[in-house]
Amino acid sequence: MDPRAQDVLLCDLCETDPLQYGCEHCDINLCTDCVRKHISDSSKKHDIVPYHLHRKFTPKYSKCVKHANKDCEIYCEKCDIPVCVTCISSSKHKGHNISDILEKLGFKKQRIQKDLEQLENRIYPRYEEISSDVQIEKAKVETNYGKLATAADQQGEVLHREVTATVNKRKADIAEMKTKHLAVLEQHTGEITHRMTEIKQVILEMKNILDTDDISSLTSTYKSRNDEFNKLPPKIIVTLPILSTPTISTEKVTEMFGSLTSLSVTTARSLLAEPLLTATIDTGYDRLRSVSCLNEEQVWTQGEDKIMKLLNLKGELLTSIQTKSGNEPDDIAVTRDGNLVYTDCDDETVNLVKNKKIRTVITLQGWVPLNVCCTSSDDLLVTMISDDWTQSKVVRYSGSTEKQTIQFDDQGRPLYSSGYNDKYISENRNLDICVADGGASSVVVVNQSGKLRFRYTGHPSNTEESFNPAGITTDSQSHILTADFHNHRIHILDQDGQFIRYIQNLFFSWGLCVDINDNLFVAEINNAKVKKIQYL
CATH class of the missing domain: 1.20.120 (Four Helix Bundle (Hemerythrin (Met), subunit A))
Structure with a gap:
C-alpha cells in the first residue's frame, strides 16, 4: 500500500477502496462498488446509509456566538455559516435555505475525501x-x-x-x-x-x-x-x-x-494533470460539425444548416452569415485577418466572407472541396475529392492561385483515402500538414514539401476500440490534437506522432480549434455544444 494513503478508511469487504457507505443492520463499512455485492445476500436484512450517518459518534457542536447556551445544529446555506435554532427564527436568516449541520458535515468530508484522492493518486x-x-x-x-x-x-x-x-x-x-x-x-x-x-x-x-x-x-x-x-x-x-x-x-x-x-x-508549457472545462456554448444547431476561433471569446460555428453563426462564450449570437448558394457548407476556417472562409461542396467552391460580403475565391472543376484551414503564411489548404470519389488530395492556394498539390507518397501510392469522407486539415507550428483521414482511420502528416512523415492509427496498446478521427488542430507547442468521436475523446500527439495523452468524457467530439492562448474548443456533433477546455 502507498504509505501516503495508510490513514484512509477502507472498505471492510475489498479492503482496497475508500469506504463511502455503511450497513446499519450488519454494522459493516462499504465502498461504492461493494454495496451491490453486500445487498445481493437476500437472506439478511440490509439498511445502507452514507458513511457519515453510519458512524457512531457524538458530534461536537460549536456554540452560537449570539446565543451562548445554544449549539449550532443548523447550517445557513446563504450565509455559509453554522447557526442555532434561535438564529434561524430571527429575521436575519428569514427566507434563507438551511440544512442539517451533520448532513453538511458529511458533504464536506466527501469533498475533502475526493480532493485527497486526487492529490494522492493523480x-x-x-x-x-x-x-x-x-x-x-x-x-x-x-x-x-x-x-x-x-x-x-x-x-x-x-x-x-x-x-x-x-x-x-x-x-x-x-x-x-x-x-x-x-x-x-x-x-x-x-x-x-x-x-x-x-x-x-x-x-x-x-x-x-x-x-x-x-x-x-x-x-x-x-x-x-x-x-x-x-x-x-x-x-x-x-x-x-x-x-x-x-x-x-x-x-x-x-x-x-x-x-x-x-x-x-x-x-x-506542460499539460495539466486534469483538463479543465471553462465554458460550454449551446449553438442551437440540430447537429454541429465545425468550430473555428475568431479570438479567445468568440467562435464561428457551422452545423447541418446553411447559416454560419458567430457566438460568444455565453452562446449569444453576434453575427450570422448565410451561404451564397443557400447550400450547407462543408467546413469553415478563419484567416489571419479574421475573415471567414467556407467550402461549398455542392457548387464546388471555396468562399471568403469579409465585412459580411461573400466572394468566391476558388472554383473547382472535376473536384469537390471538403475541409479547409488557413496557414501561418495566410495560404489556404483545402482537402478535396474527385467527382467520381476515386481520388483525394490536398491543394495549397495563395488567394485563387494554386501553389502546391499533395496526393502521392514517394512510391506513387495515394496518401489519402478515397470515398466521400471528411478530411479535416491543420498546419502545425513546424509547418507540417496534418490531415485527419476518417476514411482511412488515421492521421496523415506530411512536411511542408508534401513528403510523408508518419501515419497515426490510434494508441498502439488499444487494440479493442476502433480509431475514428474527425476534427484536427495544433497548438503553440506543436502538439497535434484530433477528435476520436466514437470513443468520445481527444488524442494529443507530439509533433512526431507519439501519443501523449487523452482528453476524455466528450460527447461525439467532431470539429476542433485552438485559440491564441492554447484553449481547446471542441464541437460535439450530436448535442450541438461547443466546449472550451484548458489543457496546458
Whole structure:
C-alpha cells in the first residue's frame, strides 16, 4: 500500500477502496462498488446509509456566538455559516435555505475525501515524475559539459602553447555556464520540492480534518487548493551551448578559436494533470460539425444548416452569415485577418466572407472541396475529392492561385483515402500538414514539401476500440490534437506522432480549434455544444 494513503478508511469487504457507505443492520463499512455485492445476500436484512450517518459518534457542536447556551445544529446555506435554532427564527436568516449541520458535515468530508484522492493518486505523482525528469537532466549535465570541456582540450592541443590561455578561458566559460545551468535546474528543483512539500502538508491537514468531528474546523477552515496544485509547474528547457570548431590558423588565434553559444533557458508549457472545462456554448444547431476561433471569446460555428453563426462564450449570437448558394457548407476556417472562409461542396467552391460580403475565391472543376484551414503564411489548404470519389488530395492556394498539390507518397501510392469522407486539415507550428483521414482511420502528416512523415492509427496498446478521427488542430507547442468521436475523446500527439495523452468524457467530439492562448474548443456533433477546455 502507498504509505501516503495508510490513514484512509477502507472498505471492510475489498479492503482496497475508500469506504463511502455503511450497513446499519450488519454494522459493516462499504465502498461504492461493494454495496451491490453486500445487498445481493437476500437472506439478511440490509439498511445502507452514507458513511457519515453510519458512524457512531457524538458530534461536537460549536456554540452560537449570539446565543451562548445554544449549539449550532443548523447550517445557513446563504450565509455559509453554522447557526442555532434561535438564529434561524430571527429575521436575519428569514427566507434563507438551511440544512442539517451533520448532513453538511458529511458533504464536506466527501469533498475533502475526493480532493485527497486526487492529490494522492493523480497530482502528487505528476510532481514526482517531473522531479525525476529534472534529476535525470542534472545527471546529463556532467556528461554533456564534460564533452564540451574535452572538445576545448582537443582544440588547445592542436594550437599548442600559443592557445593555452585561450583554452583556459574557454574552459572557464564552460564551467561558468555549467554552474548557471545547474543553478537553473537547482532552482527548478527547489520550486518543485516546495510545491511537493505544500501538497504533503495539505494532505496531512486534510487527513487530520477527516479524523476529527470538530464541526467548526470542517465547515469554516477547509478551503480546497486542488485547482491551484492542478496547474503543474512548467518544464524548463535549457539549450546546451555549442562549441564550434574553426579552421586552424596561427593568425588571430583568439578570433579563429571558435565560439561558445550562450546558455539558453526557455520554459515549455506542460499539460495539466486534469483538463479543465471553462465554458460550454449551446449553438442551437440540430447537429454541429465545425468550430473555428475568431479570438479567445468568440467562435464561428457551422452545423447541418446553411447559416454560419458567430457566438460568444455565453452562446449569444453576434453575427450570422448565410451561404451564397443557400447550400450547407462543408467546413469553415478563419484567416489571419479574421475573415471567414467556407467550402461549398455542392457548387464546388471555396468562399471568403469579409465585412459580411461573400466572394468566391476558388472554383473547382472535376473536384469537390471538403475541409479547409488557413496557414501561418495566410495560404489556404483545402482537402478535396474527385467527382467520381476515386481520388483525394490536398491543394495549397495563395488567394485563387494554386501553389502546391499533395496526393502521392514517394512510391506513387495515394496518401489519402478515397470515398466521400471528411478530411479535416491543420498546419502545425513546424509547418507540417496534418490531415485527419476518417476514411482511412488515421492521421496523415506530411512536411511542408508534401513528403510523408508518419501515419497515426490510434494508441498502439488499444487494440479493442476502433480509431475514428474527425476534427484536427495544433497548438503553440506543436502538439497535434484530433477528435476520436466514437470513443468520445481527444488524442494529443507530439509533433512526431507519439501519443501523449487523452482528453476524455466528450460527447461525439467532431470539429476542433485552438485559440491564441492554447484553449481547446471542441464541437460535439450530436448535442450541438461547443466546449472550451484548458489543457496546458
